[in-house]
Amino acid sequence: AQSVAQPEDQVNVAEGNPLTVKCTYSVSGNPYLFWYVQYPNRGLQFLLKYITGDNLVKGSYGFEAEFNKSQTSFHLKKPSALVSDSALYFCAVRVARGYSTLTFGKGTMLLVSP
Amino acid sequence: DVKVTQSSRYLVKRTGEKVFLECVQDMDHENMFWYRQDPGLGLRLIYFSYDVKMKEKGDIPEGYSVSREKKERFSLILESASTNQTSMYLCASSLSSEQYFGPGTRLTVT
Numbered sequence: 001a002q003s004v005a006q007p008e009d010q011v012n013v014a015e016g017n018p019l020t021v022k023c024t025y026s027v028s029g030n031p032y033l034f035w036y037v038q039y040p041n042r043g044l045q046f047l048l049k050y051i052t053g054d055n056l057v058k059g060s061y062g063f064e065a066e067f068n069k070s071q072t073s074f075h076l077k078k079p080s081a082l083v084s085d086s087a088l089y090f091c092a093v094r095v096a097r098g099y100s101t102l103t104f105g106k107g108t109m110l111l112v113s114p
Numbered sequence: 115d116v117k118v119t120q121s122s123r124y125l126v127k128r129t130g131e132k133v134f135l136e137c138v139q140d141m142d143h144e145n146m147f148w149y150r151q152d153p154g155l156g157l158r159l160i161y162f163s164y165d166v167k168m169k170e171k172g173d174i175p176e177g178y179s180v181s182r183e184k185k186e187r188f189s190l191i192l193e194s195a196s197t198n199q200t201s202m203y204l205c206a207s208s209l210s211s212e213q214y215f216g217p218g219t220r221l222t223v224t
Contacts, residue, residue, distance in 0.1 A: 046213070101159055101172065106155060
């Protein structure tokens with residue numbers, strides 16, 4: 001079985017400050033990891049993924065995430081938050097063999113204040 | 115760009131009605147998915163399909179069925195809608211790793 005935990009329901013940060021949205025995972029084998037963002041009344045947009053290789057993955061809109069195998073974490077980061085980054089963020093995992101479905105976390109609401 | 119479209123953004127149906135939610139993708143993706151999204155529960159997989167006429171149950175298939183007659187189209191069917199099926203329904207498609215999502219259908223069953 002595979003699972004994802006996003007321990008924070010909400011993260012508050014001031015504009016211009018760095019932000020981190022946390023994600024830990026559990027999977028039998030090597031993982032494929034993903035981050036998605038959802039703006040109000042919209043579908044999910046793909047931000048970035050870790051498949052293999054460099055543990056630091058760069059994605060859309062200046063976001064990046066660091067894969068840490070020993071801590072089974074894949075935290076989303078951005079050096080300088082924007083008010084427009086305010087949205088719901090989802091982490092997802094699947095096992096890296098054959099084909100399997102994605103398991104999503106429950107989501108973290110990011111609120112960036114001006 | 116991948117485009118996934120869903121037939122309705124908002125839908126209101128009565129209890130007991132048969133409801134069809136349509137999803138179309140334009141990138142020749144093999145795999146398509148239906149999720150429901152509820153506050154505090156994240157996304158839960160209802161059904162998925164990895165080929166035409168093929169379907170697999172996800173985590174919460176009860177009360178739903180699906181149809182995939184053409185590669186680009188994946189339909190979700192609520193055989194007899196109930197109030198506990200009020201939710202946001204999201205369709206997605208993928209070729210290999212990441213999934214691409216439609217805008218969602220917010221279904222209210224009264």
